[in-house]
Structure formats: structure tokens, C-alpha cells
Amino acid sequence: MSYVPSTEAQRKEMLAAVGVSDYRELYADVPQQMLLTEPLDIPPGMGELEVSRAMNALANKNVQYTTILRGAGAYDHYIPAAVRSIPAKEEFLTAYTPYQAEMSQGVLQSIFEYQTMICELTGMDVSNASVYDGATAAAEAAAMCRDRKRSVTLVSAAAHPDVINTIRTYCYGTGDEMRVIPAKDGHTDLDALREMLGSDVSCVYIQQPNFYGLLEDATAIGEAVHEAGALYVIGANPISLGILKTPRECGADIAVGEGQPLGLPLGFGGPYLGFMAATTKLMRKLPGRIVGETVDTAGNRAYVLSLQAREQHIRREKASSNICSNEALCALTASVYMAVMGPQGLAEVARQCTAKAHYLAEKLTAIDGIDLVYPGAFFHEFVTTLPRQNEVLSALETAGILGGLPLDEGVLWCVTEKASRDDLDRAVSIVKEVLA
Amino acid sequence: MELIFEKSVAGRACDILGACDCDYVDLPQDVLRAQPPKLPELAEVDVTRHYTELCHHVHGVNCGFYPLGSCTMKYNPRIDEEIAALPGFQRIHPLAPQHAVTGCREVLDLARSYLCKISGMDNMTFQPAAGAHGEFTGVLLIKQYHDSRGDTARTKIIVPDSAHGTNPATAAMCGYEVVNIPSAPDGCVDLDALANALGDDTAGLMLTNPNTVGLFDQNILKITAMVHEAGGLCYYDGANLNAVMGVVRPGDMGFDCIHMNLHKTFATPHGGGGPGACAVGCKEFLSEFLPKSALMDEAGHLQVRSFAGNFLVVVRALTYLMSMGREGIPEAAHNAVLNANYLMRRIQGTFEPAFDRICMHEFVLDLSEFKKETGVSALDVAKSLIDYGMHPPTMYFPMIVHEALMLEPTETESKETLDWAAGVFAELYELGKTNPAVMHEAPHHAQIGRPDEVRASRTPVLRWYPQEEGSAAL
Structure with missing residues (x-):
């Protein structure tokens, strides 16, 4: 099956029209010793039914848990039915980047609406049309902040390890330096940060809530960063922004984050969504596509890809980033999610996550030998000690529950609105049983 | 069309979650936001109808012909979507224990094995999320290789x-100085210019082959040998692989890494701009430099994003690879090349190709003579195509051809579609000669006329503001 619609007879007719008798003549420019003489060493093609059978068999090899109490950068939220079906419309699904505005107003308007929602969520002035994920959003934000005098990026040790690694990798590319701000009691160490804030520091990146689920004193950190003349980047969980202070309210110059919680499936890690928003001052440094409103020849409202002078297809090696494709369909999914949930619904998801995470924390820490590792307020994740960790986690697995993520200092639990109180009680009783 | 915010009615909502069965907790007041975000307040019917209205003003490849050069807009099979939607792939946490994700690992292993065979590479990562991200990953392989040898010059x-x-x-993001070399008149690499630059x-050469004018560079083995002789590595930009997959392999052309x-x-x-997914392959000697994920694999490695990449896109690609198989892959390439040549010959005689010879999967029309004669530009022709329901070709690229229109029909278009498209081009050719004014103002039947891009850039309006907040311009 090659999805080629032309019949054999038509192919012959077309070859003749081109003036060749055979496909091989079309490849006359290819040095003949390089042409493959053997068929590719991959299996023969299959019909749709056979492929479906084979791929279903692969999917069935994975374990699907009924309850997922693990987060650490990928969150198991409820995805409303409309959020699944709307982005699957073939028009949205199979379009390319909206280069031709007259034929792409639907995509362009949806991106403009997405940009607005991200600005509302983060409190920032301008948003781009998305980047690959939360980690690359953080790395791109750090790149936006550098200039000749200030090139060092400071990253909190309490940020997600993948994010720290990705920022380090982007810094390796440009030859810039990244330094890690130590954590103290699971929070960014503010005293250590103050000492590290030299005149060569371009920006500071923290995550809110941080990797351990804890709420940072983001406002105090921001004040220290600005006093030292650096820029402040906050990586925020978008669901938490239903109720938590916006990055702007905490003083951020750039807000970024992983948009996966906004209606995207876990999907073994992707595709996810990197959101990026900034102050007006930094607008022309934002990487990637940005949609702007304008008018057409008749004076009617119209949307276009805008501020393209920043981008690689115009600026080439002087572009602010090499990004071309982004995560448009994921941004559309997030927009549909935010539209379905509305301001009250999003706040309710955040409140239910908080309520249920605190319920589980309370029940777990009532068990002998289980304690919170870090002090302080948390959102929907927390770290506990856990005796006989492997035994407990596999007992939970046997019952269809994916327990928290093992870390050096304990186990990182996450609870979303999807877990019912009964699910949590069941998990707690299994932990109790193992430790009894 | 109204914006979704303009349809919002205070107090309207969808009930998604129902009541909370645990007691709410109060977080400290000083961590809470002052005001809720101004997201739209809508019923589900409002949301559904809003996006249905929007999708009526989007053209996807599954809706109609989309010969956007260098973008390989081939038909996207429905089975690939159905498989990627299986809960056994969708509901899998990236940090679930190894034994619980053997199906996902097998998907990645199979896709890696098939794509290594197709590209002639030894190893591969799926971490990069898009083509440019893959270029970044690939050039970082080159950088790490030289660094590991202390070859920092x-x-x-x-x-x-x-x-x-x-x-x-990409080269700039990897800290490299970019040496742009001019192409030979046929769009291929100028060997003298290359020799002078080496x-x-x-550190290396980045090359697309077939190149961006749709020609296979006959000197490819010489080119890669020259770079290797100078101590550099060769990077293959796989943007145009569709022409040659199953026919000739980048690994056999002398490339060290590829996306x-x-x-x-x-x-x-x-998806209207993404998500893509990118496979970056390399020869064995570069394997140790492939990126990893801090939480999933070895820490301390380079990593270009979180977790294992756009996995659900890899699932779709594997479904496609399985459907195609060993015969289907070269058959697609053959027919991509045949369709491009057929369409080029059908159009020739009106608009002229920039290079009058057999092309690969795409070809470039040079409209500079036509413009001189009629005043009708490549842009005018592109915009006129919209009125026929055809997505315009890539315009004004590559930059070495003036008034360029680059067409890539792909293998999934039928002879009937190509004949129709050639007829449309012929009609526009005649129209340009008889009534050029009407083409300067095209499109005439699209949802909007040509947008004012200068205004968009000079007075940026990049988000909606509620009426009472006044001026929207930044």
C-alpha cells in the first residue's frame, strides 16, 4: 500500500508524457553505483487491517493504570470529549503552517486566540504561537535574555531535570555558561542566589510550582533578580495559574511552561506544547511564529503571521532562533481546553488537584515511617519518605495504580482531579498493608 | 468571524468535573492571583460551532491539492490517526517503569530500525520535535565529535x-560561523566555491540532496569526500528525502548524520504548523553523542527537550512505514518524482521551469519573463490559485531563482488532479496576458482579500483585549 492513486496504465501514460520509458530513467542524475540494487531490508507492506492488528498488539503490550499518581512534568488530567474531537477535524489536522493568509484565516485566528489566552493565563503582554515543549521554551527564553555583557544563565536546582539539561544543551550550543542555583529544603536557595547574581548574569530561571511540587517565594526571588539587573523567567504549570499568582504578578519578564496539562494526553512524552509569553519590551526577541491582527484590502479584520523579520527564513544565521515548525495543533488543543473549561472550570481543576493532593498527603503521612520530606506549601505534588519503596510501588502497580516517582530523597507523588477519593483511599490502604 | 472572546457570555459554562469529593484546602492568600484569567465563558455548543466555523476557513491536504514545495504535503492516512488515538499509547506516562512501556519501546525500536535501513544510518534518536530541532541535534553531534577530539579550531x-x-x-545556534557558498548555475554545489571554503x-557541511531546486547533485560523492578530506563532517537535511527513499541512501552518499x-x-x-517529529540518524562513530533524557535514561548527556520526543507522531510514522513496507517506500518515491515531472511538462509551454531537465520530487517555475511581459508576479499567480481552491506553491524560494514558484505535488495526487492543476495554470497564463489587473487583486473569492502585512508589523496587535481596556496596539 503506497497511497498512490494512479493506475498502472496511467503511470505508463505519464512516463511517456515525460519522455521516459521507465522510472529508472528519472534517476539518471544519481551516480549509478549508489542506487540500491536490493529491496529495502524492511518487512513487506501490509493492508490496513493487518497494520491495525500489529499496532494494536504493540499498544496492548503497554500497561494502562486505572489511577496515575505520578507527574514530574507529565500530568494525567481529564480531557473533555470536545477537546479530543475538535482538533481532530481534518482541516486543522492536515494544514501546513499558515503561510497563505487568505486560505488560512481559521488557523491564524485560532492562534491569535491562543496567544490571548496564554497572555491572560500568565499576565504577560505578548505570546508566541508555541514552541516544542516546556524545556525548549525555557531554553529559548534564556537565549532571549543574553547580550554581550550578560551571558550567564542561572537555573534553580528545584526545576525539572529535563529542563535543566535542555537549557544546558542550548548553552553548550552557543558556548554560553549555565550555573545551577542550589536548593535548600526543596526550594530555590535565595541566599545562594543573591551571591550568584553577578554583573554577568543575564537571567534567572525558576519553576513554579517547582519540581517537588512546592511553591517558591517567586516574588522575593524576582526582586533579587531585578535588583541585580538580570531578567526573570518563570516556568509555570498552566493549570496552577487557574488560581495561583501569575508570573507577571511575581515580577517575571518572561513566562514559559509545559502546556501538556491543558488537554494533551500523556502520550509517552509527546507531542506536548511549549508556551512562551513576555513583556512588550521583549516582544521582538520572542522566537517562533507570532500572529497579528490587521486589515485586508477591503478594510476587514484579518490575521497574518507577523513580525517575521525575527525569523530564520528572513534572517538566516542572524535569526533569534532556528525554529520553524512548532506545536500548532497542540496549541489549538490547549485553546479548546481553556474555552471548554472557562475561567471557573480551570480554577476548579486547580482547586480539586490541590484538595486531592493534600488529602493523599495527609493520609499517607498518617502512616508510620512516611513523612513529608520538604516543608512549605505545595500545589498537586509532594515528596514523602517511603520505607520499602520498591515493594510498595509494585503492590500499587498490581492493583492498577502507578505510584509516585522514586527520587533520591523519597517518592514524588502527584494527584490530579482524575483520582477519586475512593481511588486514593484504596492506594493508601495498599501502602498500609505492605508496611503493616 | 467573531473571536471566541466576543462570543463569551458572563456566567455561561460547561460542567466537566462535577463536585469535588475531597475537602478543598486554602493555599496562603499571598500565592493566589488577584483576578481570574479572562478566558471565554461558553457552552459546549458555542465552542463546537466556533471551531467548526474556523475550520471552514482552513485548507488541509486532506481537503484538496497542496503543492507547497519543500513541504511534502502528501495525504495523511486516517488509520495513522486511529492508531495514535489508542489508549494503549495515549495514556502512557513517560516515566512509567520500563516493564510497563515495552510497547512504546518497541514502537521506537521498530521505527529506528526501519528508518536506519532507509537512510543508511546506524543509530537514531526521536527526541527532536521538528526539522529545525533535528538540525540543531545533528549539528550538536558534529560539535561534540570535534570537541571530544580536542579539535576546537x-x-x-x-x-x-x-x-x-x-x-x-541552526549553525549559528550551535556557535558556528556560517560560510555561505554560492551555488552553480544549475543550483548544485559549486565545487570550486566549496574547495575555497574548506x-x-x-566543522562541517549542511546539505539537502535533492537540493532546493529539485535536482539531485551528481557530484555528491565528490562533495562529501572533499569535506571529509578537510576533516569536516557532512550533515544531510532530509527535507527532500521523499524523492529518493528506497532508491538511494544518504548514508551511501557519504553523510555522517541526517535528519x-x-x-x-x-x-x-x-497540524497547521506542528507538531512535527524528527528522526536524527548517525553513523556509529557519532552514536555516543546522541541526546538522552535526564529522567528516562542516563543523566549528564545532552538533551534537546523533555522525555523521548513527539512519541505519538512516531506512532503515526511507524503505522505508515508498516503499511508501505519494502515495496511501498520506493514506489512512493518513484511516483513523487513522476508526478513532479509530469506536472512540470504539462505546465511547460506556458510558465517555464527554471531548469529544463528531469527533476526530482519538485520543480521551480521562473516567472521573471512572464512578469516582464505582463506585470503579473509570482505572488499574483499564487494568490489567483486560491480562487480555484488550490493551495499556492512555495513562493520566492529558493532565493537563487527570481519570481520563483516551487511545486511539489507528491505521489498521492492522481493524474486527474495534476491535469486539472495544469489546466488552472494555463488559464492563469492566459488571464495574465489578457487581464493582468484582475490578478493583481486576487484572491477574489477567499474569506479575506490580501492582508496589510506592513500594518501588522508596524502596529502590532498580537492579542485581543476586552473593550473597556481600550487601545489594543502595543
């Missing part, structure tokens, strides 16, 4: 002037 990457803009932008400071766009060559949908 190699500071330059060579890029032909016909290259996609992402190539030089030296002890050459393949799963969203072009392997039929995964482009």
Missing part, C-alpha cells in the same frame, strides 16, 4: 546559498 559550517533558512540559523576551520521529517516524508499531519 573548527569554527565554521558551510551552507549553500540555496539552503533553507533553518540551516544557517579548511582546517571547517528526517516524519511530518513530511512519512505522512504524519502537520
Whole structure:
């Protein structure tokens, strides 16, 4: 099956029209010793039914848990039915980047609406049309902040390890330096940060809530960063922004984050969504596509890809980033999610996550030998000690529950609105049983 | 069309979650936001109808002909979507224990094995999320290789002037100085220019083959040998792999690393701009430099994003690879090349190709003579195509051809569609001669006329504001 619609007879007719008798003549420019003489060493093609059978068999090899109490950068939220079906419309699904505005107003308007929602969520002035994920959003934000005098990026040790690694990798590319701000009691160490804030520091990146689920004193950190003349980047969980202070309210110059919680499936890690928003001052440094409103020849409202002078297809090696494709369909999914949930619904998801995470924390820490590792307020994740960790986690697995993520200092639990109180009680009783 | 915010009615909502069965907790007041975000307040019917209205003003490849050169807009099979939607793939946490994700691992292993065979590479990562991201990953392999040998004097990457803009932008992101070399008149690499650019400071060459004018560079073995002789490595930009997959392999052309766009060559949908997914392959000696994920694999490695990449896109690509199999892959390439040549010959005689010879999967029309004669530009022709329901070709690229229109029909278009498209071009050719004014104002039947891009850039309006907040311009 090659999805080629032309019949054999038509192919012959077309070859003749081109003036060749055979496909091989079309490849006359290819040095003949390089042409493959053997068929590719991959299996023969299959019909749709056979492929479906084979791929279903692969999917069935994975374990699907009924309850997922693990987060650490990928969150198991409820995805409303409309959020699944709307982005699957073939028009949205199979379009390319909206280069031709007259034929792409639907995509362009949806991106403009997405940009607005991200600005509302983060409190920032301008948003781009998305980047690959939360980690690359953080790395791109750090790149936006550098200039000749200030090139060092400071990253909190309490940020997600993948994010720290990705920022380090982007810094390796440009030859810039990244330094890690130590954590103290699971929070960014503010005293250590103050000492590290030299005149060569371009920006500071923290995550809110941080990797351990804890709420940072983001406002105090921001004040220290600005006093030292650096820029402040906050990586925020978008669901938490239903109720938590916006990055702007905490003083951020750039807000970024992983948009996966906004209606995207876990999907073994992707595709996810990197959101990026900034102050007006930094607008022309934002990487990637940005949609702007304008008018057409008749004076009617119209949307276009805008501020393209920043981008690689115009600026080439002087572009602010090499990004071309982004995560448009994921941004559309997030927009549909935010539209379905509305301001009250999003706040309710955040409140239910908080309520249920605190319920589980309370029940777990009532068990002998289980304690919170870090002090302080948390959102929907927390770290506990856990005796006989492997035994407990596999007992939970046997019952269809994916327990928290093992870390050096304990186990990182996450609870979303999807877990019912009964699910949590069941998990707690299994932990109790193992430790009894 | 009204914006979704303009349809909002205070107090309207969808009931998604129902009541909370645990007691709410109060977080400290000083961590809470002052006001809720101004998201739209809508019923489900409002949301559904809003996006249905929007989708009526979007053209996807599954809706109609989309010969957007260098973007390989081939039909996106429905089965690929159905498989990617299986709960056994969708509901899998990236940090679930190894034994619980054997199906996912097998998907990645199978896709890696098939794509290594197709590209002639030894190893591969799926971490990069898009083509440009893959270029970044690939050039970082080159950088790490030279660094690991203490060969730090190699500071330059060579890029032909016909290259996609992402190539030089990528080299710059990897800290390299970009050496742009002019192309020969036929759009291929100018061997003298290459020889002059090569030296002890050459880290590598980035090349697309077939190149951006749709020609296979006959000197490819000589080119890669020259770079290797100078101590540099060769990077293959897989944007145009669709022409040659199953016919000839980049690994056999002398390339050391490569990226393949799963969203072009392997039929995964482009989603109005993404998500894509990218496979970066390399020869064995570069394997140790491939990126890893801090939480999933070895820490301390380079990593270009979180977790294992756009996995659900890889699922679609594997479904496609399985459907195609060993015969289907070259059959697709053959017919992509045949369709491009057929369409070029059908159009020739009206608009003229920039290079009058057999092309690969795409060809470039040069409208500079036509413009001189009629005043009708490539842009005018492109905009006129919209009125016929055809997505315009890539315009004004590559930059080495003036008034360029680059067409890539792909293998999934039928002879009937190509004949129809050639007829449309012929009609526009005649129209340009008889009534050029009407083409300057095209499109006439689209949802909007030509937008004022200068205004968009000079007075940026990048988000909606509620009425009472006044001025929207930044």
C-alpha cells in the first residue's frame, strides 16, 4: 500500500508524457553505483487491517493504570470529549503552517486566540504561537535574555531535570555558561542566589510550582533578580495559574511552561506544547511564529503571521532562533481546553488537584515511617519518605495504580482531579498493608 | 468571524468535573492571583460551532491539492490517526517503569530500525520535535565529535546559498560561523566555491540532496569526500528525502548524520504548523553523542527537550512505514518524482521551469519573463490559485531563482488532479496576458482579500483585549 492513486496504465501514460520509458530513467542524475540494487531490508507492506492488528498488539503490550499518581512534568488530567474531537477535524489536522493568509484565516485566528489566552493565563503582554515543549521554551527564553555583557544563565536546582539539561544543551550550543542555583529544603536557595547574581548574569530561571511540587517565594526571588539587573523567567504549570499568582504578578519578564496539562494526553512524552509569553519590551526577541491582527484590502479584520523579520527564513544565521515548525495543533488543543473549561472550570481543576493532593498527603503521612520530606506549601505534588519503596510501588502497580516517582530523597507523588477519593483511599490502604 | 472572546457570555459554562469529593484546602492568600484569567465563558455548543466555523476557513491536504514545495504535503492516512488515538499509547506516562512501556519501546525500536535501513544510518534518536530541532541535534553531534577530539579550531559550517533558512540559523545556534557558498548555475554545489571554503576551520557541511531546486547533485560523492578530506563532517537535511527513499541512501552518499521529517516524508499531519517529529540518524562513530533524557535514561548527556520526543507522531510514522513496507517506500518515491515531472511538462509551454531537465520530487517555475511581459508576479499567480481552491506553491524560494514558484505535488495526487492543476495554470497564463489587473487583486473569492502585512508589523496587535481596556496596539 503506497497511497498512490494512479493506475498502472496511467503511470505508463505519464512516463511517456515525460519522455521516459521507465522510472529508472528519472534517476539518471544519481551516480549509478549508489542506487540500491536490493529491496529495502524492511518487512513487506501490509493492508490496513493487518497494520491495525500489529499496532494494536504493540499498544496492548503497554500497561494502562486505572489511577496515575505520578507527574514530574507529565500530568494525567481529564480531557473533555470536545477537546479530543475538535482538533481532530481534518482541516486543522492536515494544514501546513499558515503561510497563505487568505486560505488560512481559521488557523491564524485560532492562534491569535491562543496567544490571548496564554497572555491572560500568565499576565504577560505578548505570546508566541508555541514552541516544542516546556524545556525548549525555557531554553529559548534564556537565549532571549543574553547580550554581550550578560551571558550567564542561572537555573534553580528545584526545576525539572529535563529542563535543566535542555537549557544546558542550548548553552553548550552557543558556548554560553549555565550555573545551577542550589536548593535548600526543596526550594530555590535565595541566599545562594543573591551571591550568584553577578554583573554577568543575564537571567534567572525558576519553576513554579517547582519540581517537588512546592511553591517558591517567586516574588522575593524576582526582586533579587531585578535588583541585580538580570531578567526573570518563570516556568509555570498552566493549570496552577487557574488560581495561583501569575508570573507577571511575581515580577517575571518572561513566562514559559509545559502546556501538556491543558488537554494533551500523556502520550509517552509527546507531542506536548511549549508556551512562551513576555513583556512588550521583549516582544521582538520572542522566537517562533507570532500572529497579528490587521486589515485586508477591503478594510476587514484579518490575521497574518507577523513580525517575521525575527525569523530564520528572513534572517538566516542572524535569526533569534532556528525554529520553524512548532506545536500548532497542540496549541489549538490547549485553546479548546481553556474555552471548554472557562475561567471557573480551570480554577476548579486547580482547586480539586490541590484538595486531592493534600488529602493523599495527609493520609499517607498518617502512616508510620512516611513523612513529608520538604516543608512549605505545595500545589498537586509532594515528596514523602517511603520505607520499602520498591515493594510498595509494585503492590500499587498490581492493583492498577502507578505510584509516585522514586527520587533520591523519597517518592514524588502527584494527584490530579482524575483520582477519586475512593481511588486514593484504596492506594493508601495498599501502602498500609505492605508496611503493616 | 467573531473571536471566541466576543462570543463569551458572563456566567455561561460547561460542567466537566462535577463536585469535588475531597475537602478543598486554602493555599496562603499571598500565592493566589488577584483576578481570574479572562478566558471565554461558553457552552459546549458555542465552542463546537466556533471551531467548526474556523475550520471552514482552513485548507488541509486532506481537503484538496497542496503543492507547497519543500513541504511534502502528501495525504495523511486516517488509520495513522486511529492508531495514535489508542489508549494503549495515549495514556502512557513517560516515566512509567520500563516493564510497563515495552510497547512504546518497541514502537521506537521498530521505527529506528526501519528508518536506519532507509537512510543508511546506524543509530537514531526521536527526541527532536521538528526539522529545525533535528538540525540543531545533528549539528550538536558534529560539535561534540570535534570537541571530544580536542579539535576546537573548527569554527565554521558551510551552507549553500540555496539552503533553507533553518540551516544557517541552526549553525549559528550551535556557535558556528556560517560560510555561505554560492551555488552553480544549475543550483548544485559549486565545487570550486566549496574547495575555497574548506579548511582546517571547517566543522562541517549542511546539505539537502535533492537540493532546493529539485535536482539531485551528481557530484555528491565528490562533495562529501572533499569535506571529509578537510576533516569536516557532512550533515544531510532530509527535507527532500521523499524523492529518493528506497532508491538511494544518504548514508551511501557519504553523510555522517541526517535528519528526517516524519511530518513530511512519512505522512504524519502537520497540524497547521506542528507538531512535527524528527528522526536524527548517525553513523556509529557519532552514536555516543546522541541526546538522552535526564529522567528516562542516563543523566549528564545532552538533551534537546523533555522525555523521548513527539512519541505519538512516531506512532503515526511507524503505522505508515508498516503499511508501505519494502515495496511501498520506493514506489512512493518513484511516483513523487513522476508526478513532479509530469506536472512540470504539462505546465511547460506556458510558465517555464527554471531548469529544463528531469527533476526530482519538485520543480521551480521562473516567472521573471512572464512578469516582464505582463506585470503579473509570482505572488499574483499564487494568490489567483486560491480562487480555484488550490493551495499556492512555495513562493520566492529558493532565493537563487527570481519570481520563483516551487511545486511539489507528491505521489498521492492522481493524474486527474495534476491535469486539472495544469489546466488552472494555463488559464492563469492566459488571464495574465489578457487581464493582468484582475490578478493583481486576487484572491477574489477567499474569506479575506490580501492582508496589510506592513500594518501588522508596524502596529502590532498580537492579542485581543476586552473593550473597556481600550487601545489594543502595543
